[in-house]
Amino acid sequence: MPELPEVETIRRGLAGLILKEKIERTEVLCAKSFRGEPVEGEILALRRRGKALLIDLAGGETLLIHLRMTGQLIFEAKGARRKEERFAAGHPNENFVAELPNKQTRVIFYLSNGTLYFNDQRKFGFIQRMKTAEVEKDGFIRRLAKEPWEMTGEELAAALVRHKKAAIKAVILDQEVMAGLGNIYADEALFRAGIHPERRAGGISLGETEKLLEAAKAVMEKSIELGGSTMRNYVKADGTRGNYLDLFAKVYGRDGEKCLECGAEIQKIKVGGRGTHFCPQCQRRKDD
DNA sequence: CTAGGATCCTGTCAGC
DNA sequence: TGCTGACAGGATCCTA
Numbered sequence: 001m002p003e004l005p006e007v008e009t010i011r012r013g014l015a016g017l018i019l020k021e022k023i024e025r026t027e028v029l030c031a032k033s034f035r036g037e038p039v040e041g042e043i044l045a046l047r048r049r050g051k052a053l054l055i056d057l058a059g060g061e062t063l064l065i066h067l068r069m070t071g072q073l074i075f076e077a078k079g080a081r082r083k084e085e086r087f088a089a090g091h092p093n094e095n096f097v098a099e100l101p102n103k104q105t106r107v108i109f110y111l112s113n114g115t116l117y118f119n120d121q122r123k124f125g126f127i128q129r130m131k132t133a134e135v136e137k138d139g140f141i142r143r144l145a146k147e148p149w150e151m152t153g154e155e156l157a158a159a160l161v162r163h164k165k166a167a168i169k170a171v172i173l174d175q176e177v178m179a180g181l182g183n184i185y186a187d188e189a190l191f192r193a194g195i196h197p198e199r200r201a202g203g204i205s206l207g208e209t210e211k212l213l214e215a216a217k218a219v220m221e222k223s224i225e226l227g228g229s230t231m232r233n234y235v236k237a238d239g240t241r242g243n244y245l246d247l248f249a250k251v252y253g254r255d256g257e258k259c260l261e262c263g264a265e266i267q268k269i270k271v272g273g274r275g276t277h278f279c280p281q282c283q284r285r286k287d288d
Numbered sequence: 289c290t291a292g293g294a295t296c297c298t299g300t301c302a303g304c
Numbered sequence: 305t306g307c308t309g310a311c312a313g314g315a316t317c318c319t320a
Binding site for chain 1 (some may be wrong): 289290291292293294295297298299
């Protein structure tokens, strides 16, 4: 579930906390969640490629972390007194403030200044050790398309042509077409661009493609600004639970509610096997 | 080559 | 209450 903005939020948050610190020990509670032998050493850099987080260590080693649907990273500094003092981001749920480790904790990194927990309910996510020099050869990284900020409308249009018969929603979720979009931001970008999610990619005009690209950038920038899904917008000041979607989502999770632009009822359908939210009035099907 | 569906896994929720 | 099926912010593998 964590998409590009969540991973970027984690990268920035952890950078301020664990850069130059040392991984002293790694405890793997679920073998499936950690590929390769555990590694120790100083943390030199935190990078991101699409939805993948890269932690570079001294000695030319890198940890590639993919949170997939339910991954979370939670850092608790030594001496922290309250759970709310943790830095927690990724899949938002009670683990942010739960007792850790718990049954969803897959990997624990013991750092020189605290503890970093990798939780992952569904075990789709993973941490993979590799040589820093080999990162670009990794299958996932190698096939990643550019992020929307690095891409022109023409480039995106060229990718859409390769999938002209598929639904536009499914195509923009393809990380080989555009890196970083996930199910939420795909729905939000299509809404902002006024494009029906089931339209065939081949029927999207260049003008619409450019609008979609701008919308994808805008919605993800806004989310990064708001701090993605973190402790900060999960636990509110009064202790109740907040939903960070409320901060920016115009269609995602709003099925049955009124469109904020036109008042029509937001619909939920399935496209490419994924729950898809759209406004039937603002996002017309022009082709087919 | 693309398109579409099944699959990995655990948990929650709606409906009976 | 207990069961069942659907669904979940991802990506890959398989088949047609």
